[in-house]
Amino acid sequence: xxxxxxxxxxxTRGIRRVVFAVPRPTGIMRVMTVHELRDLFRLPxxxxxxxxxxxxxxxxxxxxxxxxxxxxxxxxxxxxxxVAEIAEVQAQTTGPFGVNLFVPGDRSAEPERxxxxxxxxxxxxxxxxxxxxxxxxxDDGWADKLAAVLATAPPLVSFxxxxxxxxxxxxxxxxxxxxxxxxxxxxxxxxxxxxxxxxLCVQGMEAGAxxxxxxxxxxxxxxxxLLSLIGEVARVTGLPQIAAGGIxxxxxVRAVLAAGAVAAQCGTAFLRxxxxxxxxxxxAALVSPRYTVTAIxxxxxxxxxxxxxxxFMLGHADAPAxxxxxxxxxxxxxxxxARAGDTDRMSLWAGQGFRSATNRPAADxxxxxxx
Amino acid sequence: xxxxxxxxxxxTRGIRRVVFAVPRPTGIMRVMTVHELRDLFRLPxxxxxxxxxxxxxxxxxxxxxxxxxxxxxxxxxxxxxxVAEIAEVQAQTTGPFGVNLFVPGDRSAEPERxxxxxxxxxxxxxxxxxxxxxxxxxDDGWADKLAAVLATAPPLVSFxxxxxxxxxxxxxxxxxxxxxxxxxxxxxxxxxxxxxxxxLCVQGMEAGAxxxxxxxxxxxxxxxxLLSLIGEVARVTGLPQIAAGGIxxxxxVRAVLAAGAVAAQCGTAFLRxxxxxxxxxxxAALVSPRYTVTAIxxxxxxxxxxxxxxxFMLGHADAPAxxxxxxxxxxxxxxxxARAGDTDRMSLWAGQGFRSATNRPAADxxxxxxx
Numbered sequence: 001x002x003x004x005x006x007x008x009x010x011x012t013r014g015i016r017r018v019v020f021a022v023p024r025p026t027g028i029m030r031v032m033t034v035h036e037l038r039d040l041f042r043l044p045x046x047x048x049x050x051x052x053x054x055x056x057x058x059x060x061x062x063x064x065x066x067x068x069x070x071x072x073x074x075x076x077x078x079x080x081x082x083v084a085e086i087a088e089v090q091a092q093t094t095g096p097f098g099v100n101l102f103v104p105g106d107r108s109a110e111p112e113r114x115x116x117x118x119x120x121x122x123x124x125x126x127x128x129x130x131x132x133x134x135x136x137x138x139d140d141g142w143a144d145k146l147a148a149v150l151a152t153a154p155p156l157v158s159f160x161x162x163x164x165x166x167x168x169x170x171x172x173x174x175x176x177x178x179x180x181x182x183x184x185x186x187x188x189x190x191x192x193x194x195x196x197x198x199x200l201c202v203q204g205m206e207a208g209a210x211x212x213x214x215x216x217x218x219x220x221x222x223x224x225x226l227l228s229l230i231g232e233v234a235r236v237t238g239l240p241q242i243a244a245g246g247i248x249x250x251x252x253v254r255a256v257l258a259a260g261a262v263a264a265q266c267g268t269a270f271l272r273x274x275x276x277x278x279x280x281x282x283x284a285a286l287v288s289p290r291y292t293v294t295a296i297x298x299x300x301x302x303x304x305x306x307x308x309x310x311x312f313m314l315g316h317a318d319a320p321a322x323x324x325x326x327x328x329x330x331x332x333x334x335x336x337x338a339r340a341g342d343t344d345r346m347s348l349w350a351g352q353g354f355r356s357a358t359n360r361p362a363a364d365x366x367x368x369x370x371x
Numbered sequence: 372x373x374x375x376x377x378x379x380x381x382x383t384r385g386i387r388r389v390v391f392a393v394p395r396p397t398g399i400m401r402v403m404t405v406h407e408l409r410d411l412f413r414l415p416x417x418x419x420x421x422x423x424x425x426x427x428x429x430x431x432x433x434x435x436x437x438x439x440x441x442x443x444x445x446x447x448x449x450x451x452x453x454v455a456e457i458a459e460v461q462a463q464t465t466g467p468f469g470v471n472l473f474v475p476g477d478r479s480a481e482p483e484r485x486x487x488x489x490x491x492x493x494x495x496x497x498x499x500x501x502x503x504x505x506x507x508x509x510d511d512g513w514a515d516k517l518a519a520v521l522a523t524a525p526p527l528v529s530f531x532x533x534x535x536x537x538x539x540x541x542x543x544x545x546x547x548x549x550x551x552x553x554x555x556x557x558x559x560x561x562x563x564x565x566x567x568x569x570x571l572c573v574q575g576m577e578a579g580a581x582x583x584x585x586x587x588x589x590x591x592x593x594x595x596x597l598l599s600l601i602g603e604v605a606r607v608t609g610l611p612q613i614a615a616g617g618i619x620x621x622x623x624v625r626a627v628l629a630a631g632a633v634a635a636q637c638g639t640a641f642l643r644x645x646x647x648x649x650x651x652x653x654x655a656a657l658v659s660p661r662y663t664v665t666a667i668x669x670x671x672x673x674x675x676x677x678x679x680x681x682x683f684m685l686g687h688a689d690a691p692a693x694x695x696x697x698x699x700x701x702x703x704x705x706x707x708x709a710r711a712g713d714t715d716r717m718s719l720w721a722g723q724g725f726r727s728a729t730n731r732p733a734a735d736x737x738x739x740x741x742x
Contacts (some may be wrong), residue, residue: 004656020376088672176684185516191588202627204596204598205576205594205596206595206596206598206599220664220666220684221663221664221665221666222664223594223666223667224574224577224723225575225576225577225596225597225598225616225617225723226596226598226599227575227577227596227597227598227616227617227618227626227627228418228577228616228617228623228722228723228724230599230622230623231617231622231623231724231727232723232724232726234622235726245596245598245599246596246598246599246602247598248602251602251605251629251630251631252598252599252601252602252630254629255601255627255629255630256598256626256629257596257629258622258625258626258628259623259625259626260622263580283590285415287404292590293590293591293592295591295592295594296594304631306390309591310590311593314591347545350596351599351600351602352600352603353599353602355606356602356606361513364703
């Protein structure tokens with residue numbers, strides 16, 4: 001027997017999967033078939049999960065109906081609310097969709113520094129009429145949401161802020177759900193491959209909102225641009241890549257496909273769509289001449305995220321790495337700022353291509369991107 | 372007359388140029404023809420100018436003979452030395468090539484801060500056996516080099532660290548030399564278009580060595596990844612784009628062409644070639660397991676530059692924005708570190724794709740990139 005490859009075929013929920021078992025110390029490597037990938041990515045466009053409002057069943061269903069794959073954002077909501085959203089999508093479309101979950105991280109090791117930072121926000125809270133909350137840690141309902149999503153078995157689940165343990169990946173696989181892990185570096189891609197993920201969501205630093213880094217800190221050397229990242233990840237694993245970060249045009253979709261990705265994941269491009277649940281003030285800021293560039297900040301949440309560069313970001317460049325503690329502490333302040341239309345104190349998440357975000361329906365944006 | 376476009380044809384040195392004059396307040400916009408672009412970019416690969424050693428006549432001639440376009444690096448050498456290099460290239464090839472010049476910037480407005488920083492390097496100087504020099508400002512022989520390059524009229528000249536005044540651009544044009552300006556943001560692209568540049572070298576933050584920013588500082592909001600930058604620049608000007616930053620593979624060349632660039636400019640991919648004049652210790656560091664990531668620093672030169680993350684960068688994260696003052700002050704220290712093989716105190720410039728740099732001949736790398 002000359003080949004070192006043992007080929008195994010598995011059929012789950014009508015989808016044929018091919019498993020290649022290689023006798024090497026790192027264990028078994030599974031490879032999605034072209035057939036499976038085509039079921040998920042009928043068009044090479046993914047509507048990114050955007051937690052905190054923008055992503056909702058209407059946007060995900062519109063994406064599926066237009067031939068793309070949309071993501072429900074599991075972050076910041078209860079398991080019950082997420083299950084209701086999944087049901088709502090399933091009632092509106094039979095197309096494929098995904099659910100995104102946040103992987104909980106460690107508590108901050110510097111509570112005094114976090115407390116001092118939160119105290120420094122008192123003036124902003126006063127200005128908005130909101131209050132600064134306690135910098136409490138939580139796991140975003142991890143166990144409940146895992147169980148709930150597993151029970152509904154959507155076609156695809158993606159993870160952000162970390163890599164789920166291999167048994168979680170195996171559980172979804174057994175339920176017929178493909179597993180993607182968001183990575184921002186070759187090292188994170190290797191960790192995801194070791195946990196036996198099916199796909200990687202490869203996120204460049206151009207991306208809007210929270211970076212998917214496994215750590216809350218932005219250590220030097222982790223600032224990969226998307227095109228470099230696709231190449232560097234391909235050096236360490238052959239897993240299919242969904243490319244994310246700053247993609248807002250047909251040409252950019254074609255570029256990431258040429259670079260080797262199987263699909264382009266776009267968030268900012270859909271922020272202003274009528275289906276998007278982004279706050280109207282956030283939508284308006286994306287076309288305001290007041291904001292011309294984006295930058296990465298920890299000021300709002302304690303974890304690097306890209307948004308329109310505003311006064312809050314400039315005034316709080318000293319925010320420690322402490323997510324979700326700081327995110328929880330600033331929630332009331334951010335909500336009050338949004339109510340007051342105070343864009344200088346809102347988290348105006350946006351990727352580097354934000355100027356191309358249009359208010360046309362999601363189906364039109366998908367058609368443009370996949371042209 | 373329904374069209375607002377007035378079409379003018381100009382023939383210079385046998386090359387037909389088409390000028391479209393549009394009656395709009397910002398003046399006349401010149402557009403290079405496909406024919407002209409094809410003369411310069413027979414293959415869609417440009418060997419980047421790498422000042423300080425790597426770029427030399429052998430590398431540029433090898434690039435031209437292989438069908439690519441190489442750049443002599445005018446920085447850090449005398450006008451006479453540059454003229455000799457141009458003659459050497461012309462003796463070795465009849466193919467097209469370019470010459471890169473640094474545009475001088477302003478003196479640092481914080482001499483005390485610069486002096487304090489330079490003083491803080493005493494320990495590193497002692498460790499290398501080198502000396503810290505005076506943080507003097509200079510213009511890198513701007514006027515002499517402009518005159519010298521103008522007199523030799525190479526097919527292409529590119530500028531970095533700023534935009535030359537329109538009369539300089541016009542002078543090169545009259546001599547039959549096409550003019551490219553290196554830009555890192557849409558605002559810089561607009562400035563280059565306003566100066567009537569023929570081409571843009573669009574440099575993403577993935578790029579190795581000095582960023583081409585017009586300013587020495589790295590203000591928030593200027594960290595464009597290459598793919599986003601190509602798109603954002605295309606929103607503000609239709610000038611042809613040479614894409615630069617992290618490009619080390621066939622797939623990445625195809626990606627930037629799909630994104631709309633006319634060619635891919637690669638530097639790091641050629642650093643280890645036998646023709647490259649990079650210091651042997653620098654070449655060795657690119658494949659050393661000691662260095663795994665790159666980061667942007669001002670520690671060595673006072674202007675943002677990307678290199679292999681080493682102890683000097685980690686230890687001097689507080690370097691002010693003061694180029695060329697700090698570059699001049701650290702020259703002796705860096706040279707002594709190189710002589711001693713002390714890679715912890717050398718500027719090991721490298722782009723994010725440095726792991727793909729090979730020691731094969733430049734012609735092989737060009738063939739691979741343009742495949």
